[in-house]
Amino acid sequence: MTITRIGIVGAGTMGGGIATATAQAGVEVLxxxxxxxxxAAAVDLAGTFFARSVEKGRLSQDxxxxxxxxxxxxxxxxxxxDVDLVIEAVFEDMALKTDVLAKIASAVRPDTLIGTNTSCLRVSELAKAVTQPERFLGLHYFSPAQVNPIVEVVRGEQTADAAVALALEFTQRTGKQPLACKDQWGFCINRFFCPYTNEAARLVDEGLGTPGEIDLVAKEAVGAAAGPFQVMNIVKPRINLHAIRNLAPLGAFYTPARSMAVTGDAETSWTIDPAGDIDPAKADLIRDRLRAGTFLPVLQELDEGVAGPAEIDHGAREALKFGKPPCALMDRLGRAEVERLIVPxxxxxxxxxxxxxxxVGSLIST
Structure with a gap:
């Protein structure tokens, strides 16, 4: 089967973005x-996006x-x-998603591929709501989905090989770069990105840095194009907090920082004042903590076989714009230094x- 017509349930930021990218790639979207x-509002936003693309010379008017x-x-x-694929893109809530997925499964053809855009929930748990779960998998697009190239293709415990192959072909044909990964809370990328942002919030809680200072150091520590607080303000602290809370089964390290919970639950944004000059000792401490908060979950997901070093680093570069992706950075720093950072x-x-x-030392070469 070739996917020529898709449905998307949920027209918010993610659903609208997925629809925009897919329509631009030549596939009909309902x-x-x-x-x-x-x-209707999502379609209007897509029209604005297409118009700007014309102005910038990325698309012709036709x-x-x-x-x-x-x-x-x-x-x-x-x-x-009668669509070939349905992507569920509703709010990241287990009860809501299972309800919507059950309705999708009962409405579509038996051979229709069903994907969930969940960012952190386990696909195998969501699959319980789907009849014929062998056709169900994770299709996690990264924001903004209109332009971000990365899609995590997540195989659940019952996902068939044919379903994975079809999803990989579809995402590639529609201009995306799929990352195949194992089903686990946080999958390949949010598994370490959420703890990285959470460790940044812990530094604030402990009085070890301001959001502005931490953002500035992060640009050097992991080669980030934007620091964690700036990124959280873009994706919304409420959404980031919800993703972190979904990682709770992974243990205490993944518990939201106090300020993370306060800011997210209040649905406010972080205040990011200019950093000014930072004491070198403070900068070193912030750098160490940000790297440790990234390296530990990466090593844990490598242990669990969620994804390989090359996939993790590719996702970090393309989805998160980390100029120093974690596996390559750990190789450069060496085992002893990485151990020093994560032991605390x-x-x-x-x-x-x-x-x-x-x-560590040969992650990328193995």
Whole structure:
């Protein structure tokens, strides 16, 4: 089967972005949302995106018009009965997603591929809501989905090889770079990105740096194009907090920092004042903590076989714009330095040193 027509349930930031990118790539999109007017608003935003692309010379006017004409608003999930793929893109809540997925599974053809855009929830748990779960998998697009090239293709415990192959072909054909990964909370990228942002918030809680100072040091520590607080303000602290909370089964290290919970629950943004001059000793401490908060979850996911070093680093470069992706950075720093950085976290939160620590120095070459 070739996917030529897809449905998207949920027309918010992610669903609308996925619809925009897919329509631009030549695939017809049917978009629905339970909130009145949300799907139409997403199509309007797509039209604005296409118009700006024309202004910037990225699309011709004919290409923009054709992409806009491939997007259709439909009134309900039942209208998706004859599509080849449905992507669920509703809010990151287990009860809501399972309810929506059950409705999708009952509305579509038996051979329709069903994907969830969950960023952290386990695909195998969500699959319990889907009849014929062998056709169900994770399709986690990164924000902004209109332009971000990365999609995590997540195989659940019952996902069939044919479903994975079809999803990989579809994402590649629609201009994305798929990362195949194992089903685990946080998958390949949020598994370490969320703890990285959480460690930044812990530094604030401990009075060891301001958001502005931490953002400045992060640009050197991991080669970030934007620091963790700036990124959280873009994706919204509430959404970042929710993703972190979904990592709770992984242990105490993944518990949200106090300020992370306060800021996210209040649905406010971080205040980021200019950093000014930073004392070198303070900068060293911030750098060490940010790197440790990234390296520990990366080594843990390597132990669990979630993804390989090359996939992790590719995702860090392309989805997160880390100029110093974690596996290559650990190789450069060496095993002894990485151990020095993560031992305090392992001791504090009760983890054994990851076995993959022994691979540091040759992660990218193995």
């Amino acid at each position: 978009l629905t949302d339970a909130k009145p007017g949300a799907a 290409e923009a018009d054709a992409a806009r004409q491939r997007m259709h608003v439909v009134g309900s999930i039942d209208a998706l009965a 976290l392992c001791s504090k939160y009760g983890y054994q040193l990851p076995k993959s620590l022994d691979r």
